Amino acid sequence: MGHLVLAMTAMRHLKLDELRWVPAGAPWQKDRTLVSGAHRAGMIKAAITGHRGFKLDRREIERPGPSYTIDTVRESQLAEPNAKWFLVIGQDQYERLTTWQEWRELITRVTLAVAGRDGRSPTLPSELLAVWHRIEPLPMPPMNVSSTAIRAHLAAGGAAQALVPDMVPTVVARYIDRYRLYAPPRGGAPAA
Known part of the structure; x- marks a missing residue:
C-alpha cells in the first residue's frame, strides 16, 4: 500500500x-x-x-x-x-x-x-x-506499513487477505494468496 x-x-x-x-x-x-x-x-x-x-x-x-x-x-x-x-x-x-x-x-x-x-x-x-x-x-x-512485517506475517502462514485494506491492496492480497507467495512450504516450517 x-x-x-x-x-x-x-x-x-x-x-x-x-x-x-x-x-x-x-x-x-x-x-x-x-x-x-x-x-x-x-x-x-x-x-x-x-x-x-x-x-x-x-x-x-x-x-x-x-x-x-x-x-x-x-x-x-x-x-x-x-x-x-x-x-x-x-x-x-x-x-x-x-x-x-x-x-x-x-x-x-x-x-x-x-x-x-x-x-x-x-x-x-x-x-x-x-x-x-x-x-x-x-x-x-x-x-503505518512495513513490508518486513507483511513478509513475516506471510512467512508464518498468515493470509495476505487478512492484511487488507490498510497494508496490502485487496487485488494484490488475492494474488499473493493464490500463488502462496512468501508462505512457508506446504507441510514444512515457516520460511525464515
Missing part, C-alpha cells in the same frame, strides 16, 4: 503524465531471496490496474544480469530524449544512493523525487551534502 500511495502522491505532486513501475530483475544489493520477477510484475499489474498514467515496465526483469537503475534510465532517456525524468524513491533509498551503480551519473540524469519518513520532509544524507543534485520532496502522509 505504501508503494501505491507514494506513486499516487508523485503523480499528483509532480503533475506527471506517466509513472513507470519497474520491478528489479536481479537486484544486486538485496541480501534475501526475492519472489520471482514474474510474480513481482504480476503484483504490480494487479495493484496499478485502473490507475490512469501508471505503466508496468518489464525491462529489468527481461534484462539478464544484475539490475542497475542507471541502465534503465539510460535506455529510457535514449528512447524518449525530450521527456523530463524523475526517480521516485523513499528516504531509505536516498540514504543508500551513494552505494548505487554509477550514482554520480544517475543524479545528473534525473530529478530525485524523495518521500521522507512518517510524513516529514526528506533528510539530505551526509554523503550527498557536497554533491549537487536536483531533489523534489514528496509530501507523503504518515503510514
